[in-house]
Amino acid sequence: MNGWGSGYVTDVTYMTGYYRSQSPSIISLACLLCSVASPLPGPDDAVSYVELGCGQGLTSLVLAASNPHWKVTSIDFNPAHIAAARAWAAQAGLENVTFLEADLSTLGEDPASAQVPEADFVSMHGLWSWVPPAVQHGIVRLLRAKVKPGGAVHVSFNALPAWGGALGLQRVLRDCGRRLGSRSDRQAEEGLKLVQALRDADALQIVRQPWVHALVERMGPMPTQYLAHEYMNDAWVPCFHADLAAALSGAKLEWVGSASLIENFPDLTLTPEQRAIAQRFDDPLLRELVKDMCIDRSLRHDVFVRGARRMNTAARDAALMDVRLSLNIAASEMPYEADMPAGRAGLNRAFYGPIAQAMATGPQRVGDLLALPEIDGKRDNPAELIGILVGLDVAEPAARPRAAPTEQALRFNRVTTEILARTENFGRPLAAASYALGTGAPATLFELHAMNRLLSGDSEAQLGDWVRDIGVNLDDEGRGKLRQVFERALHVKLPIMRAQGVL
Numbered sequence: 001m002n003g004w005g006s007g008y009v010t011d012v013t014y015m016t017g018y019y020r021s022q023s024p025s026i027i028s029l030a031c032l033l034c035s036v037a038s039p040l041p042g043p044d045d046a047v048s049y050v051e052l053g054c055g056q057g058l059t060s061l062v063l064a065a066s067n068p069h070w071k072v073t074s075i076d077f078n079p080a081h082i083a084a085a086r087a088w089a090a091q092a093g094l095e096n097v098t099f100l101e102a103d104l105s106t107l108g109e110d111p112a113s114a115q116v117p118e119a120d121f122v123s124m125h126g127l128w129s130w131v132p133p134a135v136q137h138g139i140v141r142l143l144r145a146k147v148k149p150g151g152a153v154h155v156s157f158n159a160l161p162a163w164g165g166a167l168g169l170q171r172v173l174r175d176c177g178r179r180l181g182s183r184s185d186r187q188a189e190e191g192l193k194l195v196q197a198l199r200d201a202d203a204l205q206i207v208r209q210p211w212v213h214a215l216v217e218r219m220g221p222m223p224t225q226y227l228a229h230e231y232m233n234d235a236w237v238p239c240f241h242a243d244l245a246a247a248l249s250g251a252k253l254e255w256v257g258s259a260s261l262i263e264n265f266p267d268l269t270l271t272p273e274q275r276a277i278a279q280r281f282d283d284p285l286l287r288e289l290v291k292d293m294c295i296d297r298s299l300r301h302d303v304f305v306r307g308a309r310r311m312n313t314a315a316r317d318a319a320l321m322d323v324r325l326s327l328n329i330a331a332s333e334m335p336y337e338a339d340m341p342a343g344r345a346g347l348n349r350a351f352y353g354p355i356a357q358a359m360a361t362g363p364q365r366v367g368d369l370l371a372l373p374e375i376d377g378k379r380d381n382p383a384e385l386i387g388i389l390v391g392l393d394v395a396e397p398a399a400r401p402r403a404a405p406t407e408q409a410l411r412f413n414r415v416t417t418e419i420l421a422r423t424e425n426f427g428r429p430l431a432a433a434s435y436a437l438g439t440g441a442p443a444t445l446f447e448l449h450a451m452n453r454l455l456s457g458d459s460e461a462q463l464g465d466w467v468r469d470i471g472v473n474l475d476d477e478g479r480g481k482l483r484q485v486f487e488r489a490l491h492v493k494l495p496i497m498r499a500q501g502v503l
């Protein structure tokens with residue numbers, strides 16, 4: 001490590017990622033589903049969005065490129081991250097995003113904080129549990145100064161008790177890895193090898209704990225940059241939800257609900273017996289504690305507001321009926337069964353089938369979907385429809401339904417594809433900027449690549465050239481798979497992205 005990061009990894013950069021739960025449309029939906037007023041940003045709203053610990057900045061960049069009226073301000077203390085993010089914004093010609101190099105432990109008191117505007121939305125993904133108390137205190141002071149009354153804050157963090165069983169794993173990976181490697185990513189690599197050796201040697205703290213055992217399996221294919229930022233920090237410590245809520249109350253923030261939208265529905269999250277225990281409490285924090293005991297929530301995505309304006313059911317449902325949703329999948333791919341925290345659940349085909357069909361042509365208003373004559377099911381529950389469709393990643397809220405793609409978003413998507421093709425694994429889930437959605441449209445790099453080849457004048461018949469260019473290091477089998485991926489991109493995904501206003 002370089003020594004200036006107060007024990008946070010600074011000698012390797014973090015990987016690039018887009019995280020939809022950081023988007024104001026998801027944050028607002030979480031509030032509305034929990035009956036707290038936080039209108040989804042309107043098409044012309046001048047939203048002020050602030051991201052803390054933005055890393056390489058992709059989420060902020062996608063949001064800025066999708067919303068020309070927004071002012072996006074993104075902060076990280078690693079100059080390598082800020083330099084990369086600024087270069088990306090400049091190459092894409094984005095003028096509504098500012099990347100600020102600053103240490104959150106002192107920014108609140110620094111004259112540089114004048115560059116951070118008051119915020120309607122703040123998001124911090126992968127920051128809170130990974131930084132020392134001095135940084136957490138600095139974050140709270142900054143939030144106290146900068147979140148507007150009524151503003152919403154999204155925080156993701158490693159949560160207890162789910163993480164409790166893996167404390168030993170992290171300690172071994174970090175402390176032993178440090179003895180075996182020099183740079184943080186090499187240390188993480190060596191630490192993981194040691195953890196895997198312990199697993200193979202039947203170490204009780206791994207093999208007798210199914211969650212920890214499964215975690216070790218999941219870590220195998222992870223990029224070493226990810227492992228370094230996840231496991232090698234001095235101060236990493238998971239915490240209970242109520243302790244985070246107590247800390248953020250110092251910024252007058254009140255807990256509202258989860259940005260993992262399904263988790264806001266007790267029926268989908270807990271068994272009847274578990275619900276009966278949770279319902280003994282009217283304190284929402286204690287209910288969450290019971291929930292955290294019952295389900296596997298190692299990474300929580302929570303939403304807080306500064307000044308909760310409670311809505312009655314009629315007002316909430318009226319707001320939800322007006323939400324526009326856009327399908328992320330083909331109508332034929334609509335899932336009729338899904339894994340929920342409470343177990344596998346069936347989705348009524350006679351209800352969701354016609355709804356998916358109606359959405360195939362483009363974004364639809366929730367109230368109009370629930371009024372479709374052909375659906376068979378409850379027409380008076382917009383919360384459940386939104387919770388299921390958006391919570392299962394099947395649909396995205398649309399801020400400007402059917403708006404044409406902007407030059408800005410098209411340019412950003414082209415530049416982003418070029419940048420990521422040089423640096424990232426092609427299979428990672430990413431997002432394209434969409435003015436129509438006002439948020440990211442989910443897309444892989446293969447799909448972005450196919451889109452850009454078409455937009456730059458290629459015909460579909462040139463798919464063989466794309467396979468040859470991208471699959472230059474692949475054998476015949478690999479090229480065959482790549483062809484299938486591009487064929488799906490052309491025939492399934494690009495029509496969806498068209499309906500989402502990406503192209």
Ligand SMILES: C[S@@+](CC[C@H](N)C(=O)[O-])C[C@H]1O[C@@H](n2cnc3c(N)ncnc32)[C@H](O)[C@@H]1O
Pocket residue numbers: 008014015016017019052053054055056075076077078081102103104105124125126127130131135229230
């Ligand atoms: C795990 S990464 C997450 C990055 C990004 N949010 C993402 O999910 O891709 C945490 C980020 O917080 C930044 N960070 C850590 N300590 C910080 C501090 N004291 N001030 C500002 N940024 C900090 C790191 O440089 C890193 O980019």
